[in-house]
Amino acid sequence: MDIDLMLTQAKAEGLSISLTPEQKLRIVGDKSIYQKWIGQLKNERDSIVRFLKIEPTPLKTQFIIDLMNCGVSQVQAQAIEKKIKAKNESREDRTLCFECKHLKGYWSAWRCQNQDKAGIGRDGSLGELAYLLQRCDGFKKNE
Numbered sequence: 001m002d003i004d005l006m007l008t009q010a011k012a013e014g015l016s017i018s019l020t021p022e023q024k025l026r027i028v029g030d031k032s033i034y035q036k037w038i039g040q041l042k043n044e045r046d047s048i049v050r051f052l053k054i055e056p057t058p059l060k061t062q063f064i065i066d067l068m069n070c071g072v073s074q075v076q077a078q079a080i081e082k083k084i085k086a087k088n089e090s091r092e093d094r095t096l097c098f099e100c101k102h103l104k105g106y107w108s109a110w111r112c113q114n115q116d117k118a119g120i121g122r123d124g125s126l127g128e129l130a131y132l133l134q135r136c137d138g139f140k141k142n143e
């Protein structure tokens with residue numbers, strides 16, 4: 001499972017997941033939720049620590065505000081921003097549609113306005129593709 005997705009889900013269920021000053025994983029929460037997640041979190045411990053070391057996302061950057069204006073919750077917008085930061089930190093060359101000027105629409109109804117170059121169907125509907133890292137011929141960085 002994607003690390004940010006895993007952390008977002010675990011946090012949404014009530015776990016607090018953070019780093020100690022010694023850069024160790026600190027997991028706090030209700031016992032039943034803790035037991036549900038602890039195995040998976042331990043298995044991915046190194047990746048989670050790396051992910052959490054990335055500079056924390058400010059509560060509301062302009063990017064987050066723009067996504068929230070499209071119906072994305074603040075938590076989801078922060079997760080998307082963090083995913084982009086993590087990708088850039090790891091020098092990943094794929095991109096998300098959320099970085100592209102051709103993305104239009106709103107939460108759960110994202111559309112591509114460069115569908116011919118991107119190889120998307122005529123109506124430009126992106127569905128889950130909007131959330132996946134990809135190499136797209138139509139991509140143009142949002143300034």
Ligand code: SF4
Pocket residue numbers: 096097100101102103104111112113114115118120136137138139140
């Ligand atoms: S051009 Fe490509 S990256 Fe840009 S919105 Fe369309 S599918 Fe996404």
